[in-house]
Amino acid sequence: MRFLKPQLVWPVISGLLLAALLLQTFPGLSGQQGASNNVRAEIRTSEPILVPRQDGPVSYAGAVRQAAPSVVNIYTTKVVEQQINPLMNDPFFRHFFGPGGQPRQQRMQSSLGSGVIVSSEGYILTNHHVVSGADEIRVALRDGRETFARIIGSDPDSDLAVLRIELDNLPAIALASSDTLEVGDVVLAIGNPFGVGQTVTQGIVSALGRNSLGINTFEDFIQTDAAINPGNSGGALINPYGQLLGINTAIFSRSGGSQGIGFAIPSNLARQIMVDLINEGFVVRGWLGIEVQEMTPALAQSLRLDSPRGVLVAGLLRNGPAHNAGLQPGDVIVAINGQRVSGARETINFIASLRPETQITLEVVREGRSRNLTATIGQRPSSPRRG
Template sequence: MRFLKPSLIWPLLTGLLLGLLLLQVFPELAGQGGESQSSSQVQAEVMASEPLLIPRQQGPVSYAQAVRQAAPSVVNIYTTKVIQQQLNPFLNDPFFRHFFGDDTLPRQQRMQSSLGSGVLVSSEGYLLTNHHVVQDADEIRVALRDGRETFARIIGSDAESDLAVLKIELDNLPAISLASSDTLEVGDVVLAIGNPFGVGQTVTQGIVSALGRSSLGINTYEDFIQTDAAINPGNSGGALINPYGQLLGINTAIFSRSGGSQGIGFAIPSNLAREIMLDLINEGFVIRGWLGVEVQELTPGLASSLNLETVQGLLVAGLQRNGPAHQAGLQPGDLLLEINGQPVTTARDTINYIARLRPDSTARLGILRDGETREVRARVRQRPSQENRR
């Protein structure tokens, strides 16, 4: 048997130990060829399944600055009106009133109070609030956040949009800045400021849940911002603001089965509120266009019964005699396709669009009659119910 020389044993042991050490530090050196490729594939699959880091816009962690800017412009409104009551309920019977007369029957007066909110939109003292907040009020008292109180007078009120303009006579009034409601998107953060249940000025936070809400049966003209910011009785007429403290809308109504907030509130957009405010201040009433046409939305069944090949457009269901549409030559049964080149969609949107047309302007109406499209021109007039001047 032959033995290695002692001089060769130590280099071999040193090399073996060094190799073992390298395998411990770099275990991937143990795999070669197909095994290495398989390991790389597994690693690629694992990396592909890792969540992606999506960059997000940085938002504020506090809305205190927005509240500090907007809150002084939001006021509490307290209204009172005198209610006449008969002392005896039998005296309300027409039989007794016929014999005794209304003037001779004893009556009792009582004061009915209600509360709401308003927004200072001008340093000159103009306030925006809801029509239903000040409706039939004999006295309107406004309380500012800085502790001042004063009486207000109604400049104008519009029941069809549920907006009213008040005016107070005080100095150094903090007016809010208006933002364009046209820039709003669903998901934007909003804050509601008002006086819910009379507890005092309160701020709630939420997002824009929907835009252009209509057909709710709240007002004649509806184009609401829907929000889940808590709105409760007393918030009516208050401010819906953005995170910069600018006015986006006037809080108006809630959808609720209990009477409290259930996360579905509605506000009148600031752009629409501004238009109505200027009309009320300058004219005393809201200027609205009118064509004297009644339209009905088409359903597949209705279109089939009329032998129509399309369900697009609105059916002309009626015309006001000698109204603009009647004088322009529209007929019941015509299909209204567009106004001024804009396709009509729903009856509610069409009513809102016509209302925004200025009186004495010309409206181009695209219609379908007897299978042929044609255009008629109608001269827009002032809506008759709005012709009550100051």
């Protein structure tokens, strides 16, 4: 057996240690790089897409300059009576004074809101709740002019009101069609929040067609995250071109201030209501004389429906349009004029949008069988729960 000479042992050991160090530092030298690549997870992604650059405004000052003069501050006052002595609220003490003998005092109650000049003739759109019960309405324009306003008409069901002022050279805002709005569009809110003066906030359209909020009888709101606060009610929601898209109406808030959920009445709906209030003194709405209920899976099964579609007719007004057309309690309305019915509130809103004397075709399911009925739309009386 042959042995290495002692003078050769240390060079060999040193070489082996150097080779191990090099392999640890540079694993690719081992020739196993290909094998390492084979066990890596394969990541499948689409090729990067070149998105064309879309130029947008870097400032909305032009839109504000165009729209802001049309937005007004509204100050209302009304006289309220109150008991001088809190004990007078107790029936026991009121008994000793007799009728008319209870001392009262009057005081003035003030509130504020906003409005939008929509016609050079002096018509202003605002909210019903801004001017409801007011004994005096004062309007302040952005150019410093102030005047008193009178109510032309008011509609609690949509929370809209029309005022009129008598001034010359009024800056009327241009209206845009709210039907062209899409979620994600940029919008600006202009109003008088907390009475600090005219203020502009910016956001986007968060949602469209919001309803079932319990704010109004008829709801079809634009939802936005543009800051809307008390005092903004009745103000303008505009697009980046300074055109009116909606009337700011309400907020969802736990604190009383803006939390990024505001609601505006679309301009198309507001214009229709304004025209009715000016020409008729009230809002013309369609009516069938029915009370409807949301369809549930349990109801659908009991009525032998294959799915919970349509709305259930829960009640009928005798000799109303629906009753005269042959509709019966327990019928399920699944379509109107060929359009599928999606829910109770949507059905009432659609009927209300029709003009009186319009004939419609109702597709109903009765005792498991489908049939068509023809009804003539009537004029809706004041009733928040019927359609």
